[in-house]
Amino acid sequence: MPSKEVIRVSNLTFYYRQEEPIIDNLSFSVFEGEFFGILGPNGSGKTTLLRLILGFLKPIGGKIELFGEDLRTFKDWKRVGYVPQRFYVERAFTGTVGELFKAVAPKEKVGWIIAYLHLEDLLNKQFIKLSGGQQQRVLLALALTTNPDLLLLDEPLTGLDIHAQEHIENILKEISKTKTVVVVSHDVSFVLRNASRILCLGMQECKLVKAQELKGMLKELYRLH
Numbered sequence: 001m002p003s004k005e006v007i008r009v010s011n012l013t014f015y016y017r018q019e020e021p022i023i024d025n026l027s028f029s030v031f032e033g034e035f036f037g038i039l040g041p042n043g044s045g046k047t048t049l050l051r052l053i054l055g056f057l058k059p060i061g062g063k064i065e066l067f068g069e070d071l072r073t074f075k076d077w078k079r080v081g082y083v084p085q086r087f088y089v090e091r092a093f094t095g096t097v098g099e100l101f102k103a104v105a106p107k108e109k110v111g112w113i114i115a116y117l118h119l120e121d122l123l124n125k126q127f128i129k130l131s132g133g134q135q136q137r138v139l140l141a142l143a144l145t146t147n148p149d150l151l152l153l154d155e156p157l158t159g160l161d162i163h164a165q166e167h168i169e170n171i172l173k174e175i176s177k178t179k180t181v182v183v184v185s186h187d188v189s190f191v192l193r194n195a196s197r198i199l200c201l202g203m204q205e206c207k208l209v210k211a212q213e214l215k216g217m218l219k220e221l222y223r224l225h
């Protein structure tokens with residue numbers, strides 16, 4: 001039996017300014033249990049695509065479905081976890097890590113995730129004063145508090161040192177055993193190591209490829225001519 005579609009994007013079109021199309025008639029599906037990568041050069045629309053899937057932006061044309069339901073009527077947001085780019089949230093989170101968790105859910109509901117990601121020692125610290133790797137673990141934990149079936153991550157490794165990158169990658173590997181994971185990343189080797197299929201944005205035509213097919217396309221994707 002074929003896997004269920006967790007995300008279905010059909011003929012999606014989006015632009016901020018009509019003269020500059022960002023996403024043009026894009027169609028693809030993400031299936032249950034997949035580790036799905038989204039690659040593309042700066043400005044190719046990766047974050048925009050995630051924001052469309054999350055309903056923060058409305059498509060100009062086409063349709064998005066989550067768990068088989070049209071996004072326009074979808075309400076089961078507990079099934080979807082989102083880890084935004086760390087640099088975007090850094091200034092917005094002024095409190096301690098403990099306060100952040102308190103704002104999201106009661107202690108008995110987030111206790112498991114605090115233990116799972118070893119965040120106990122960080123609870124009294126201010127988010128802004130944590131290291132990049134620690135901040136990323138907190139953002140991951142916040143996204144996991146509802147125990148979502150689908151996790152969307154925007155550049156989870158950016159700005160982290162090798163040690164922190166390895167740590168986050170291992171956590172994501174573990175998480176992907178039980179959840180569908182969609183990752184936007186600039187780190188081609190990270191995506192190649194983990195994703196089974198990869199959507200490449202920003203080429204003349206967006207392409208959906210299997211990981212083993214990607215290597216031959218990197219020149220075109222990143223315009224390395």
Ligand SMILES: Nc1ncnc2c1ncn2[C@@H]1O[C@H](COP(=O)(O)OP(=O)(O)OP(=O)(O)O)[C@@H](O)[C@H]1O
Pocket residue numbers: 016022040041042043044045046047048049
């Ligand atoms: N709110 C906005 N208003 C107008 N244009 C925007 C807005 N957000 C993004 N853009 C433009 O849309 C294009 C796609 O941006 P987006 O952030 O989705 O790309 P990206 O692939 O995620 O880039 P990066 O790799 O740099 O994070 C860029 O040209 C960007 O300047």
